[in-house]
Amino acid sequence: MGDWLRETAKFLDSKFDVDVFYGDPLPRDVSGKDNNYSGFVDIKSIKNKILLSDADYYVLGPIPFMRIQHDPLRGRDIHEARTRREVFCQIRSMRNRRWL
Incomplete structure (x- = not known):
């Protein structure tokens, strides 16, 4: 890959x-x-390369992974409109889950 x-x-x-x-x-x-x-992907380890306020961010994965990535982006004042998310997981794991 x-x-x-x-x-x-x-x-x-x-x-x-x-x-x-x-x-x-x-x-x-x-x-x-x-x-x-x-x-595991750690945004903090690449923050100097990626945390640009005018960039678009694509976070794809299971919900727990997406939550872990979402908070550091928001904590760096990355506007929600610049963050694209796509969940992929087993349908059973999506039941009773709060979406980001």
């Missing part, structure tokens, strides 16, 4: 930066080549 994202960025003339997080890298994955970070 990281390679595809980097190739897409080149194709689009570097209109966006790519930072790849692997939650559980494989033994063959090389940090700095296959992924930039190991572990």
Whole structure:
């Protein structure tokens, strides 16, 4: 996935930066080549690159992940209208959940 994202960025003339997080890298994955970070996505670790007030932010994933990413964005005065969200999860896990 990281390679595809980097190739897409080149194709689009570097209109966006790519930072790849692997939650559980494989033994063959090389940090700095296959992924930039190991572990769960942490906005704080890339805040100097991404937290721009005039940028658009896309947060995709299960609801618990989205909540974790949402709060640091709001805490940095990123306006809600600049944040796009898309949930993907099992339908059962969506029952009785409060949406972001």
